[in-house]
Amino acid sequence: MKKREPISTGSEWTFELIQKYDAEIARVAEHYGLDTYPNQIEVITSEQMMDAYSSVGMPLNYNHWSYGKQFVSTEQQYRRGQMGLAYEIVINSDPCISYLMEENTMTMQALVIAHACYGHNSFFKGNYLFRTWTDASAIIDYLLFAKNYIAKCEERHGLEAVEQVLDACHALMNYGVNRYQRPQPITPDEEKARQAEREEYVQRHINQLWNTIPKKDEEEVIQESRFPSDPEENLLYFVEKNAPLLESWQRELVRIVRKIAQYFYPQRQTQVMNEGWACFWHYTILHHLHDEGLVTDGFIMEFLHSHTSVVYQPPFDAPYFNGINPYALGYGMMQDIRRICENPTDEDREWFPDIAGSNWNDTIQDAMRNYKDESFILQFLSPNIIRELKLFTIDDDSRSNTLQISAIHNSSGYQRVRENLAAQYNIGNREPNIQVYNVNVRGDRSLTLRHYIHNGQPLGDSTLEVLKHLHVLWGFDIHLESATPEGTVQKSYHCPLQPETAVAE
Amino acid sequence: MSYIIDRRLNAKKKSTVNRQRFLRRYKAHIKRSVEEAVNSRSITDINQGSEISIPSKDVSEPVFHHGNGGFRQRVFPGNKEFVVGDEIERPQGGGGGGAGEGSASNQGEGEDDFTFQINQEEFLDFMFEDLELPYMIKKQLRDATSFETRRAGFTNVGSPDKLNVVRSLRSAQARRIALSGKERREIRVLKKELSQLQTMLPDDDAALKITDIEAQIEALQKRIKRMPFIDEFDLKYNNLIRTPVPSSKAMMLCIMDVSGSMTQSIKDIAKRFFILLYLFLNRNYKQIELVFVRHHTHAKEVDEQEFFYSRETGGTIVSSALNLSADIIRDRYPSNDWNIYVAQASDGDNWDGDSHICRQVLQEQILPLAQYFAYIEITTGPPQNLWLEYQQIQQQFEESFAMHNITEAADIYPVFRKLFEKKE
Incomplete structure (x- = not known):
């Protein structure tokens, strides 16, 4: 050249x-x-x-x-x-x-x-996550709409009132996403036009739900079933549509926070891939420029200096260790995919028969398009990277006094480390699974949430604080039950406070 | 094709609003921090900005997250000697390898306080919030010397530069409407007639009438047109009046004991108190006169430099200072013009037989003229003779006389707040 x-x-x-x-x-x-x-x-x-x-x-x-x-x-x-x-x-x-x-x-x-x-x-x-969940062309306009709308609410209803609702929504923000359903794309004009319509419609709809005119006896029987009939994972959505006492502007605030949460949802699921991808390309592109002579050696040295510090992974016992560095893991994996495609070893051929020796660019483009962190790691974390980062799994069972090493970077451990690491990036595992379970429609209107216990992990200590926020939105009593997979309730939380009860087994 | 935009000149400080909201929300915490800072600072940098610490749990935003317990598997990098089956001690305190990764709170803040910086301006705001000079009265409404120009409606006369165009045109229009009422009414009647006649066309009689009516209408409209568009008496002028401003002149007399019995630490406390006072007055009252008096056996009026930094010392006769103060007030600050405040700091150790003179001077010459007299006694021991004398005064002048005891530097700010808190 x-x-x-x-x-x-x-x-x-x-x-x-x-x-x-x-x-x-x-x-x-x-x-x-x-x-x-x-x-x-x-x-x-x-x-x-x-x-x-x-x-x-x-x-x-x-x-x-x-x-x-x-x-x-x-x-x-x-x-x-x-x-x-x-x-x-x-x-x-x-x-x-x-x-x-x-x-x-x-x-x-x-x-x-x-x-x-x-x-x-x-x-x-x-x-694919960004393609499905976010609408890049509309977000700036939507934020502008949200900012103006909220400023208007503050003028009309006072700072405190708005802040109270926003605080409550922020506490539940991670539970304001539809995980499986594609949201409708938001365009600002539509948004404004539909907002007024929505206000009126929702208000009417809710009044129907809370209609207290007594019904005939035969209908009572049907009411025994739960509302919602299937548990709802999107708490903010449920609140927006069903909270009995919220005014329409408050519902709109809930909706705004929910929409923004939804917008950020893909980012939370693709951190490793996203950073890995970007690091891989800045490395590849700048080296390409260097090969062409467009940048000097000094340039490439300075670049490498900051590049290596960005993709450095401190070991677990280093004082500045702060979890796995997504840049390091992502970049390492992307480079490794290229290596597997270009110079596969026998091990790679055994582990990755489909991609070993294929076109590297097609392969990583395909990976970028169709995976999120969890599935990306499960699919592409190679023994080579596990060895490089010296990954190992620690089993932490609160019933035993010690931690146990259950897998390290050896041939019997690769598969397990890979699965464990992938699970670690599964948002479903990271955040407690809490869903709307029931509303006492005919009675005290209390809202019951259910926490589906995963691996015996209890809820953290800020749970009651979050319930207080939810109480602000819902307006009536809130109950939260931690239930084991078998369906027995282990512990329940209440807001307003009732004595915390631990159901003895 | 990429667009490259230089945004560096755009507004900075976009976060100011959010920052203020944050400060407002944690006002109580910040005040506490400010208080601690005031107490622990050296005199010279008492009015700097400050670092504020708030316990992390108070500023945390709660979210649902997993607590400790249950079974979990975590992957870590950098294995050195572990092999499968190794058992290791659980790290204490949940740090390090314990909780953290995976749970939603791995922000890296840990147990530390949430710390941030406020600047000098904000610091002083918090420091002196809700404080005031008590019983300040607006004096001297008569023979006022200062005036304020205020807008007071509109007048019909004035100089052209005060002409109010909108008002003038409005009144011109009103006049035109009012004066042309009769003509316009006639026109309306004629027009109605006209339209009726027009339906009867073709008819010679009607046609004749129509031309007649049209002529009438034209004549009326001409008359309306002759009405002047704007007239002399339409003109309106902005009216400005001069109102006397009641002066709320105030003076503060600072009396500090520098006698030999005042140890270095007591003097330090006294100076801190006066510096606080000085800052407070300079900040919250634009026009206030400060008079500094220091005394041992003799009292002397000094400037602020000497007040805070002079090292002269001697025995103690408190009445000398009070007499001097009474003279100053009488000669220079007539009480019908001035709000008079006095702050006195001493260790309370007075020459025997002088204290009751002090009481007399106070009762007869100073307190009747002063809005407020604050006495602080800086001593770790039992109350001294001056304190005991002053206690008798307090019963007599419950409102305008206040006394407090300070034993250590940490008391200064709370006492200061107590002395100058807003009284309803």
């Missing part, structure tokens, strides 16, 4: 240089077949970066004290030098917005462009 002149040699960036780098990176990305939304690259200051941090990375968001809390803590840590700010933030929108910090050197800007504007961007556009 004929070497070309480097684009730049210094470390200072200018807008012209960013443009040139972006053009070259775009060319290489296209060469590798990355399909992206158009990019909108915004250069911001570190203060603006902190602002962006504290509103969950979104360019605009409604006002809430918890974002202020996030902000002061970010500010504090940054000032004390305990934490560097991220080099970039990228937003799943169309066009895809990425923030570059002005403090970055030219190399870092190029790295960020490759990482965010082409790596993450193509992931957002390609991955």
Whole structure:
């Protein structure tokens, strides 16, 4: 390959240089077949970066004290030098917005462009979860709608009243997603038009549900069945549609939080893949540029320096160990897939007969499109990576006094480590499974939730606090029962407080 | 094609609103932190910003999560010597390998307090919130010297620069409508007639009448048109009046004992108290005169530099300071013009036989003129003779006389708040 002149040699960036780098990176990305939304690259200051941090990375968001809390803590840590700010933030929108910090050197800007504007961007556009669950073209408009709507509510009903509802919704945010049902795409015009309609309809619908006009005796019998007839996993949805006392603006707030939770739901499930994918591509693209002579050796050294620190995995006993680094795991796996495709060993042929020796780019594109963290690990975590990271499984059974090592990186352990690690990324395992079980429609209108105990893990200590929040929304008594798989209730929580009862077995 | 946008000049501080909401929500906590900070600081940096700590559990946002217990399997990196079947001790305290990964609260904050920074402005806001100089009265309404210009409706006369265009045009329109009422009524009647006649067409009689009526209408409309569009008496002017502003002038007399019996730590406490007072007054009252008096056997009026930093010392005669104060008030601050406040700090150790003189001076010369007199006695021992004398005064001047005992630096701020809290 004929070497070309480097684009730049210094470390200072200018807008012209960013443009040139972006053009070259775009060319290489296209060469590798990355399909992206158009990019909108915004250069911001570190203060603006902190602002962006504290509103969950979104360019605009409604006002809430918890974002202020996030902000002061970010500010504090940054000032004390305990934490560097991220080099970039990228937003799943169309066009895809990425923030570059002005403090970055030219190399870092190029790295960020490759990482965010082409790596993450193509992931957002390609991955099936994002394709199903989020609507990149509408999110910014929706956030604007939400911000204005909430500001209007604050004017009309007072800060406290709005804050109370938002606090309650935030506590239940993780339970505001439909896991299996495709939500309807949201467009802002539709949203506004339908909102008024919804207000009226919902109010009427609820009145029917809570209609207290006595019915004939024969109908009473049917009422014995539970409401909802099947447990509902989306607590916020259930509240929005059925809470008896909420006013229509409060329902709209619940809906806004729910919609935003839904938008972020895919991100929570694809962290390893998303970061791995972006790291893989910034590595590949920048090396490609280096091979062409477009970037200098100094550039590549500086790049490698930050790249290696990003994808470093500290061992479990290191003082700064903080769980498995998704960048390290994801990047390692992506590179490993390429290796398996290009230079498969006998072991790889045995473990991955389908992909060993295939076209690497097709294979990782396919992986990016059709998997989430859990299934990605279950499918692609190779013995090679397990050995590299020296992964091992610890069994923690509260009934025994010691922890037990149940699998390590050896031939008998690979399969188990892989399954355990995959399970660890299953949101269903991470969060307690809590669903709406019953509403006492004819009686005291109390709402009963059921916690389906998984592996004997009890609920944490903030459970009652969350129930208080739910109580604010529902307006009548809340009960929560922790039930074993056999269906016996082990423990129940109540709000307002009744003596906590442990059902003896 | 990518768009590259320079956003650096866009608004910063987007989070200000959220930050303020956060501060508002945790006001009680922050106040407590501020109080601690005030007590533990050296005199010179008492008015800096501060680091605020709030227990993490108070700021946490609850979510459903798994507690400890049950069976779970976790994968960790970096195995060194473990083989299958090894048993290891459960790490204590749930940290490290215990809870954390997997549960929803692995934010890395752990048991630490939630800490953040507030700036000087905010710090002082919290420090002096809900404090005021008690019983401040607006004095001197008569022979006021300061005026304020206020808008007071509209007038018919005035200088052209105060012309109110909207009002003027509105009144012109009103006049035109009012004066043309008769003509317009006639036009309406004629028009109705006209339309009736038009239905009868073709008819010679009617046609004749129509031209006649049309001529009448035209004449009336001409008359309306002749009405002036705007007239002299339509003009309205913004009216500005000068209102006397009641002055709420206030002066604070700071009296500090610097006698030999005051040890270094007592002086330090006294100075801290006065610095707090000084900050508070400077911040919350724009126009206040401060007079500093320090005394041992002799009292002397000094400037603030000398008040806080001079090292001169001697025996104790408290009445010297009170006499000087009474003179200052009488000569320079007539009580019908001024709200007079006095703050006195001492260790209460006075020359025998002087304390009852102090009481007399207070009762007869100072308290009748003062809005509020605050005495703090800084001593760890039993109350001194000055305290006992002052106690008698307190019964007499329950409202305007307050006294408190300070034993250590930590008392200063609470006492200060008590002295100057808002009284309903």
